[in-house]
Amino acid sequence: GAGVSQSPSNKVTEKGKDVELRCDPISGHTALYWYRQSLGQGLEFLIYFQGNSAPDKSGLPSDRFSAERTGGSVSTLTIQRTQQEDSAVYLCASSLSGTGFFRVLYNEQFFGPGTRLTVL
Amino acid sequence: GQNIDQPTEMTATEGAIVQINCTYQTSGFNGLFWYQQHAGEAPTFLSYNVLDGLEEKGRFSSFLSRSKGYSYLLLKELQMKDSASYLCAAMDSNYQLIWGAGTKLIIKP
Numbered sequence: 001g002a003g004v005s006q007s008p009s010n011k012v013t014e015k016g017k018d019v020e021l022r023c024d025p026i027s028g029h030t031a032l033y034w035y036r037q038s039l040g041q042g043l044e045f046l047i048y049f050q051g052n053s054a055p056d057k058s059g060l061p062s063d064r065f066s067a068e069r070t071g072g073s074v075s076t077l078t079i080q081r082t083q084q085e086d087s088a089v090y091l092c093a094s095s096l097s098g099t100g101f102f103r104v105l106y107n108e109q110f111f112g113p114g115t116r117l118t119v120l
Numbered sequence: 121g122q123n124i125d126q127p128t129e130m131t132a133t134e135g136a137i138v139q140i141n142c143t144y145q146t147s148g149f150n151g152l153f154w155y156q157q158h159a160g161e162a163p164t165f166l167s168y169n170v171l172d173g174l175e176e177k178g179r180f181s182s183f184l185s186r187s188k189g190y191s192y193l194l195l196k197e198l199q200m201k202d203s204a205s206y207l208c209a210a211m212d213s214n215y216q217l218i219w220g221a222g223t224k225l226i227i228k229p
Contacts (some may be wrong), residue, residue, distance in 0.1 A: 035219075040220030042207065043163075056216065091162060108153070111162035111218065 002026070006092050012118045013082055021077045021115045025094030028077035033077050034067060035091040043091065049075060050098060082119045089114040122146045124220035126208050131199055131226045140193045140206050140223045148213020150192045152184055155207040157222065163207055166193070195225075203227045 034046040045059040069075040093109035132138040151170035155163035169184035181194040205222040
């Protein structure tokens with residue numbers, strides 16, 4: 001079956017422009033995560049969706065960052081007035097989200113290939 | 121606060137064994153994940169431990185000690201393709217993953 005897909009794979013933009021990144025999770029996965037990874041660094045959590053709602057937005061670095069998810073499926077991450085420090089790979093992951101005991105088993109996250117954002 | 125610690129970089133020789141350590145502090149604990157990430161690629165799942173002890177899967181094994189907040193990933197018979205970053209992540213009481221910064225493993229012939 002299809003995995004997590006992200007588009008575009010690469011995005012080069014000028015400082016001050018807005019960008020929109022897209023994530024298509026695995027069909028049936030109710031949980032969706034956005035991470036940011038700078039070169040040689042670990043994963044920086046940005047936001048988590050359960051269905052269409054975002055119970056945890058704690059990782060968004062500033063109010064220039066926003067995300068939405070519609071229909072419990074596709075999600076978009078929008079960065080307004082991009083800055084050079086926004087340059088990174090933006091990774092999306094999805095997982096099932098069972099209840100009780102199965103919440104643990106089903107929380108394995110499957111990652112997309114990422115979008116490499118370069119802000120000039 | 122919540123914290124995951126793992127070495128930044130390790131070097132090992134092809135055919136040898138390497139152990140990558142991870143210590144964690146989380147609000148509650150629902151298991152420890154290890155992921156592998158090759159340069160320029162997305163992370164992929166390697167292992168999951170929730171009970172104390174060693175889980176073996178081919179050349180890779182993962183160990184957990186809940187009382188010590190400690191895990192390690194053991195890689196045997198190292199191959200050049202094992203050169204990658206290895207990410208440790210602990211699942212907290214909200215079933216969210218708290219990620220370490222990753223250990224870059226360099227394999228030399």
